[in-house]
Amino acid sequence: MSLVGIAFLFTGMDQFFRNILMLQERTGTLFLVLVPLSILNLILNFLLIPRFGILGAAIATMVSMFLKAIALYLQSVREFKYQLDFNLMGRVVLASFSFVMIVWLFPANTIIQLVLDTLFGGILYIICLMILRVFTYQDIYAYVQRPRT
16 A cells, blocks of 8 residues: 555655644644545545545555645645755655665565565665765764754
């Protein structure tokens, strides 16, 4: 179900925008964005599952999660006037495909295979982030050396 995988890419994006609204205590705004999109998801499932089965559910989920990410982005920008570095975000998304490729090329049938997929996928993801200059060795060093609270 690669459509569900794509849908979870949108979920990662929506979490970023959702956290912006939550940190600013805009839970009412979240409610007004999330409830209609949840209803849309139910309607799409109702319409698509009888015709396409599990693929219909995957399509409904992907469409709903995409629209949710867009709606939360637009609402958070409207309320807080910030700009995103879409170039950086694109590089992060590109690096995430390395992890997806590991999972796709080496499907996990046992818990050990799942752990190995996660380990190698995570290592490859970090390497890709560094190659794409999302962060540097200095960033890692600064993170490791930060004061603990």
